[in-house]
Amino acid sequence: MTLAGTLKGVSRDTLRGRVYTELRAAIMKGTFEPGQALTVRGLAEAFGTSPTPVREALQQLVAENALIAEPNRSYRIPRITRDIFLDLRDTRAELEGLAAEKASANITPAAIRKLEQLIDRMSRAIAQQDLKGYLSTNEAFHFAIYEAARAPILLRTIRMLWVQVGPTLNVLFHDLDLVEGLQDNHRAVLAAFSVRDPAAARQAIRNDILAAGDFIAHQPSVFES
Template sequence: MEPNPPDLLLEPRLPGETVQQWVFRRLRRSVMAGRFPPGQAVTIRGLAEALGVSAMPVREALRRLVAERALVLLDNRRVRVPEMTARRFDELFAARIMLEVEAAARALPAADAALLRRLTALNRACDAAVEAGGTEAMIETNLAFHAALYGARPDSVLLPLIESVWLQIGPFMRMALADLERHYPVDRHAEALAALEAGDEAGLRRAIEADIRDGIGHLLEKLG
């Protein structure tokens, strides 16, 4: 029986973007946003039908995602999210803190009024998703907030490294959000925004680290 494909993110094809580029971008973003459930195998055929494309661009996109350690190949037509152990999660958790705290600090000089307005709007969207209980919207708006901050420097080499970690940890974000109110009592995004506005690098580093620890740190207990 053909397994149901995941509910993929709606990512319109950009002008000048090839089918292969679009398929890879859409699948990559869907994995990052946690739309590939852990343990559930998906097939090239199912994804191709869901995307309305041939098998070739899907096969190539999955090959690249396997190379990025976002997925594992089961056979010549099926893939799934890799198994997550406590040890592996701890490595990814530590990598997130090291990379993202540094990326935020390096973005501070580029934090102009336009960036602050954009981050404020993204934080409001994130808050609205929390109020509505929209898990997927929470994940996507949170990623957008962090990507906008770290990408403030156009020459940043850290954001692609961070996205690689997000790819590997993304499928487990739904588990992290299961008890959000208990583990995330303080709006760390608001703290980060205040630090950005004040030009407070130490405060920004603290806010980003606390955001990651409060957001996903408790998963170590569940995976242990």
């Protein structure tokens, strides 16, 4: 588990904020898997801080439905139901498609080059069967697009959805042909950006989310029974 390393030498409020941000990012990137248990003590050791800011950050994530508080004072990555996942999938397809559409008008050549590099990194991760590397880079790719939309409310809403769905993405490497196919959607987004085609950008992101979501929806081990 790769987390913040050390957060010493800053105020309690700043510590709590940093721990929260790092943990939320880890959940979104699929660092943790559905059903995985987290402890305050283990996370405090990973962050190199006291238990208090970790506990406060965990409680904030519980309030956002990203974690479940257990009776033994530990926390757990939830297993969502298949129906909830499908609702998240469909909502993400619409909102993230909208963000890609907006980004097509704003994205810079430098941002497009960054996206090209991220696609290359994902291809290397697939070739090396590096699941966590792929998931981290995939998240970076998507949010580079959504940040380019310059729509802060939309971006905040998308993050709220990703924190609930991120752990389910761990099953994508059950089918390497699938993730190779998802790269075609990523390249289609770039092609749309290069000609400033908002409708094509929106459709490429929708295709990406729906293809991955359809596969995950048929993996029963992910979901709460």
